[in-house]
Amino acid sequence: MSRCQSIFRLVLNQHLNTFGPKSRGMSLELTHPCPACGPETEFYRAASTNIHLGEKTKWYCTECDYGFVKINGIDSSAV
Numbered sequence: 001m002s003r004c005q006s007i008f009r010l011v012l013n014q015h016l017n018t019f020g021p022k023s024r025g026m027s028l029e030l031t032h033p034c035p036a037c038g039p040e041t042e043f044y045r046a047a048s049t050n051i052h053l054g055e056k057t058k059w060y061c062t063e064c065d066y067g068f069v070k071i072n073g074i075d076s077s078a079v
C-alpha cells in the first residue's frame with residue numbers, strides 16, 4: 001500500500017469514528033474557557049478517535065482557532 005493510500009484510510013477511519021455507528025451520540029458543542037475569547041465560549045467537537053487510553057475528542061473554539069483535546073472526558077489542554 002502506498003503512503004498516500006494509508007493516510008487516506010487513516011482519515012476515513014477517523015470520519016467513521018466520528019459519524020459512524022461507533023459514535024456515542026455525545027454532544028457536538030461544549031462551553032469551555034478560551035484564553036482568547038473568555039471563560040464562557042462555545043466549542044465544537046471536531047473529531048473523535050478511539051485510542052488505547054479510551055476515547056479522544058478534539059474541540060475547537062467557534063470564535064478563534066484555539067483547540068484542545070479531551071481523553072475520556074478529561075481535559076488535556078495543559079499537556
Ligand SMILES: [Zn+2]
Binds near residue numbers: 037
Ligand atoms: Zn476562542
